[in-house]
Amino acid sequence: xxxxxxxxxxxxxxxxxxxxxxxxxxxxxxxxxxxxxxxxxxxxxxxxxxxxxxxxxxxxxxxxxxxxxxxxxxxxxxxxxxxxxxxxxxxxxxxxxxxxxxxxxxxxxxxxxxxxxxxx
Amino acid sequence: xxxxxxxxxxxxxxxxxxxxxxxxxxxxxxxxxxxxxxxxxxxxxxxxxxxxxxxxxxxxxxxxxxxxxxxxxxxxxxxxxxxxxxxxxxxxxxxxxxxxxxxxxxxxxxxxxxxxxxxxxxxxxxxxxxxxxxxxxxxxxxxxxxxxxxxxxxxxxxxxxxxxxxxxxxxxxxxxxxxxxxxxxxxxxxxxxxxxxxxxxxxxxxxxxxxxxxxxxxxxxxxxxxxxxxxxxxxxxxxxxxxxxxxxxxxxxxxxxxxxxxxxxxxxxxxxxxxxxxxxxxxxxxxxxxxxxxxxxxxxxxxxxxxxxxxxxxxxxxx
Numbered sequence: 001x002x003x004x005x006x007x008x009x010x011x012x013x014x015x016x017x018x019x020x021x022x023x024x025x026x027x028x029x030x031x032x033x034x035x036x037x038x039x040x041x042x043x044x045x046x047x048x049x050x051x052x053x054x055x056x057x058x059x060x061x062x063x064x065x066x067x068x069x070x071x072x073x074x075x076x077x078x079x080x081x082x083x084x085x086x087x088x089x090x091x092x093x094x095x096x097x098x099x100x101x102x103x104x105x106x107x108x109x110x111x112x113x114x115x116x117x118x119x120x
Numbered sequence: 121x122x123x124x125x126x127x128x129x130x131x132x133x134x135x136x137x138x139x140x141x142x143x144x145x146x147x148x149x150x151x152x153x154x155x156x157x158x159x160x161x162x163x164x165x166x167x168x169x170x171x172x173x174x175x176x177x178x179x180x181x182x183x184x185x186x187x188x189x190x191x192x193x194x195x196x197x198x199x200x201x202x203x204x205x206x207x208x209x210x211x212x213x214x215x216x217x218x219x220x221x222x223x224x225x226x227x228x229x230x231x232x233x234x235x236x237x238x239x240x241x242x243x244x245x246x247x248x249x250x251x252x253x254x255x256x257x258x259x260x261x262x263x264x265x266x267x268x269x270x271x272x273x274x275x276x277x278x279x280x281x282x283x284x285x286x287x288x289x290x291x292x293x294x295x296x297x298x299x300x301x302x303x304x305x306x307x308x309x310x311x312x313x314x315x316x317x318x319x320x321x322x323x324x325x326x327x328x329x330x331x332x333x334x335x336x337x338x339x340x341x342x343x344x345x346x347x348x349x350x351x352x353x354x355x356x357x358x359x360x361x362x363x364x365x366x367x368x369x370x371x372x373x374x375x376x377x378x379x380x381x382x383x384x385x386x387x388x389x390x391x392x393x394x395x396x397x398x399x400x401x402x403x404x405x406x407x408x409x410x411x412x413x414x415x416x417x418x419x420x421x422x423x424x425x426x427x428x429x430x431x432x433x434x435x436x437x438x439x
C-alpha cells in the first residue's frame with residue numbers, strides 16, 4: 001500500500017509464481033488466484049509474463065522503467081525445477097539439496113536441453 | 121507543587137528540537153502522531169516526517185531502510201504495537217542489521233488507562249531486552265526523557281525507549297549528569313535498595329521517605345537503562361545493602377525485575393522482591409485506579425522493602 005500511495009515508480013517487484021510451497025501446492029493450502037489483480041487493486045502496474053522467457057523479462061523491465069507514478073510488479077509464471085525431469089513441478093524440493101548422483105543426472109539433462117549454461 | 125509532565129509530551133518537544141539541530145533525523149509514526157507527540161516534529165519538519173498509517177510492521181521496515189540509507193530514524197507508536205505487532209521487523213530488519221533506529225514507544229504499561237488490556241503493554245521490556253543489539257531505556261520524568269532522546273540519537277545502533285501517557289512528577293533539574301547505562305542514585309541508604317524505572321521512580325522515592333520514618337535506610341536507584349544494566353550499581357546494592365526491591369509498571373516477569381535477578385544471582389546473591397504486574401493482563405480503568413488495583417503503590421514498595429530485609433536475615437551470609 002505504501003509503495004503505491006507514495007508513487008514509488010523506481011520500485012519493481014518480481015513474483016516468482018511457481019504455485020508450489022513446502023507442504024503442497026499453493027492451491028490446496030491457501031489458494032492465491034489472480035495475483036496480478038490483487039496487486040492492481042493496491043495500485044501497482046502489473047506485467048504478466050512467462051518467467052522462463054528472457055526476452056519477455058527484458059521487455060517487462062523496460063515497461064517498468066517507463067511507468068510513471070506507480071510501482072510495477074512483474075508476475076512471472078514459472079515451473080519450479082524446470083528442465084530436470086524428477087524435479088519439475090514437484091513438491092518436496094524446497095530446501096532439499098540433491099544428492100551427488102541426482103546432481104549428475106540433473107546437470108546431464110540441463111546440458112542436453114541447452115538450458116544448463118556453463119556448469120563449471 | 122511539583123510540576124507534572126508526561127514523558128510522551130517531553131519526547132515530542134525534545135524530538136522537535138533535535139530535528140532543528142540534526143538534519144539526519146527523520147521521524148515515522150503509525151497514525152498515532154497526536155498521541156505519541158511526534159506531531160511536534162511533523163509541524164516543524166514536514167519533509168522529514170513520514171506518516172505510515174496503521175501499519176506498524178511497515179513502519180519498522182521503512183525505518184530500517186531509512187537508517188540503512190544514513191538517516192537517524194525515530195519510529196513511534198504505542199508500546200504494545202511497537203514491541204508486539206512489529207516484533208519480527210524490529211528483530212530481523214532493525215536489530216539483526218544493527219541499524220540506527222530509535223523506537224520511541226508511548227502509552228506503555230497500565231496507565232494507558234481506558235483502552236484496556238489489549239493496549240496495556242506489560243511485556244515490552246521483556247521482549248525488547250531479549251533481542252541482541254537493542255538498548256532499552258525507560259525515562260522516569262520529562263527532564264530525563266529529553267536527555268535520553270539526545271543520548272539515543274548519539275548512540276550508534278537500535279534503541280527502544282519506553283514512554284508513558286500520564287503526567288508524572290518532574291524529578292530532575294537541568295544540568296545533572298545523565299549517561300546511558302549508569303543508574304542515577306536518588307536517595308542514600310544501606311538497609312535495602314529500591315531499584316525502579318519509569319513512573320515508579322517517584323513512588324519509590326516516596327516509599328524511601330516512609331521507610332526513613334520507620335528508621336529504615338532505603339537506597340533508591342533510577343535504573344533508566346534496563347539494557348545494558350548498570351551491573352556495578354547492582355553489585356554495590358547487593359554487597360552494601362544486602363536486600364533489593366525492583367519496581368516497574370511492567371510484569372514481574374522478564375523486565376527490570378528479571379534483569380536485576382539475573383545480575384544479582386551471578387554477582388552476589390541477595391534477596392530480590394519484585395514489585396510489578398503479577399503476570400496478569402491489565403484492564404480498562406482510570407490510570408491511578410489501575411496502579412492502585414494492581415499494587416503499584418508506595419505502600420506496596422515499602423512492604424516489599426521490609427520483606428526483602430526480613431529475607432536478608434534468613435539467608436546464609438555470603439561474605
